[in-house]
Amino acid sequence: MIDVYTDEEDNSEACDDVLMLRYGIDVRDKKQQQEIEQELKGKICSNCGVSNVAHAQTCIVCQRSLDPVAFGVSIERPEINQKEFEETKKRLAKIEAESEIIRENMRSVLVGMMGPEKKVTILTYNEETDGLEGLIRLGEKLRKDREEREKKHEQWHKEQDEKAKRGEKTEVGRIFL
Secondary structure, X not given: OOOOOOOXXXXXXXXXXXXXXHOOOOOOOHHHHHHHHHHHHXXXXXXXXXXXXXXXXXXXXXXXXXXXXXXXXXXXXXXXXXXXXXXHHHHHHHHHHHHHXXXXXXXXXXXXXXXXXXXXXXXXXXXHHHHHXXXXXXXHHHHHHHHHHHXXXXXXXXXXXXXXXXXXXXXXXXXXX
């Protein structure tokens, strides 16, 4: 059967207290209240001061242990974290470079289909012969070329907007190859 608590007076604070007590939380117990507040607030890193989620074992920013007893474990972790960071950075650079190659190949196919020249250039890459650094350099070059094309395209749109404001005839579209 459902227990119903009613209070004839408008005493909503007492209702909240009774509900909390029903779920095992005694708001009159200051120690328990402080523990709950700390749990809701999360753990503060003693190293960098960042607030972390309550169940975190290490800081999300500096990776230091949030447990004072296990602090000795975090002394060994910076080298591991640095190594993981460098590996992740390399993987990200590789993914970005591969993405630029794919983007350039797609552009080449589209230009070959729609453009004046019916020529398609497909870029390929062999990591064994060129190495990861070669891939990253190629990706950076392709990114710079793409950004330059995007700047030209953006400038063209600005020029067309200015022409339209002055009442001049504007171009319908342009492909920046």
